[in-house]
Amino acid sequence: MRRREFLQLDVFADRPGAGNPLAVVLDARDLDTEAMQAFANWTNLSETTFVLPPVEAGASYRVRIFTPRQELPFAGHPSVGTAHAVLEAGLARPVDGQLVQECAAGLLPMTVAGEGAARRIAVRAPRGRQRPLRVPYEDALSAALAGPARGALAPALIDNGPAWWVVELADAAAVRGMVPDLAAISALTGLTGAVGLAVFGHAPAGSDHQLAVRAFCPADGIPEDPVTGSANAAIAAWLHECGALAALGSRYIVSQGREMGRDGRIEVSVDKDGEAWIGGCTQTVIRGTLDW
């Protein structure tokens, strides 16, 4: 048994405990898939990642991403957190403010600015597209959103790997005060093949964030997710598609997770090609070694 470098991080967080935790095994050579899956089950975190030397030319490092149950080709918070871990450990260096992550979904560019706990890392999310609906969904959607006051944009089902229902509410207060009807949300996502429902609302002028977001995935066993990269990328894609980014600018800050005792902060931007980038700060909480 070999001793390996290990970190447990808090991603999309300005302070420990505010964001989404991630376990990173920094030297995963000679761990087989079964051992990776067993360790990811044992940590009980939403994701555990394993860093390997890159195989493809141009990659800064290679990562494999596991939930307690399965391997994922890509996910936002594990990518941002793993890049932070790799930089902290000195395993790679940004070139012109960029890293290239090799993962099962291919080579992904990442941007890096700053250092340490104030370092900001962003990853380009897979392109989100509106998915056409072939089933009558209107009643299920109305039932899932029976409580809160709605915003101006029409709801949409956006597919960027997972598919998210993206729904604007009247404002940030409506988002924060929403009491989700989990059974109705489950019925909606089940009927339409969505992973969850994400609601967003504009924050009052002068806030330190521009949007408040909440994400519900009750059919997946997660009543509410504290900080969600893919849901925020889906919201950005829909705002872009509707031409509604002008009010926010091409770069804005999201607050998510306060209703669950967290305080996640996600920096979202849409570039000139219309690609959504998801990023933020990462806190290194646990630093040590792993015997597995």
Next chain:
Amino acid sequence: MPRQFVQLDVFAARPGDGNPLAVVLDAAGLDDAAMQAIARWTRLPETTFVLPPTTPEASYRLRIFSPRREVPFAGHPSIGSAHAVLDAGLATPRGGQLVQECAVGLLPIEVRGDGRDRRLAVRAPRARVLEIGQPDDPRLFAALEGFTAGALPPVLMDGGRRWWLAELSDEASVRRLVPRWDAVSALARDHEAMGLCVFARCTGRDYDLVVRALVGQPGQVEDAASGAANATLAAWLHERGALPHADGRYVVSQGREVGHDARLELRVDAAGDVWSGGQVQTVVRGELDWD
């Protein structure tokens, strides 16, 4: 400020087989809110915080938190924390024992051996029978329909937390049972219990009993290795004169159905007290930076 931190696997002969536990070894200066926030963040069944003892009889003081609340006592956190304290050199056994100070008072922890082979056991709070059920109790029918009961009748016990205990006819039955969560949750709700613990005697194995502990709402999860539920079961076996061996010791296999393979060592002493314990593996060693 970085604090010494370990993440352990309790009731495990090798990493991954047991029940995980996070231990913050120097928790002085962390307030209740910070401890609760850390315990929520680790997402483990329990996180413990080691503090200097407040009385000379105690080896160390321990506070135990689940992701939702502080817990006065629990078996696997006590065993794991004692292991961490010994490895860090924060206390030494006296007469083969440590004394843990926790919210329920001073608890003796037995220490045998060293390093990887070290065995720890904690004396569990006395458990009592609340109600003995009928051999084919209708209240358990929904949870266990299609399974043959073992020799003992089902029983509702209180060992700090309440459990329904039900013996099945053989090991294969226990292992193939697919939890009927609605029925387990109904049992838990109707009797203010944690849930249902099923067990069977085994032959030709390196363990004497197979146990599965099904926790009702809100969790609806199966425990990988339950110190307290097993201690309650040992008290029941003792009460009925049904312990596997005359010396009061036996070994339990638990957790295979949820991807683990834990071993728990149970002992009922001459006074009728139950000791539950086993081995601990140190998986992560390092520092925690929270404040």
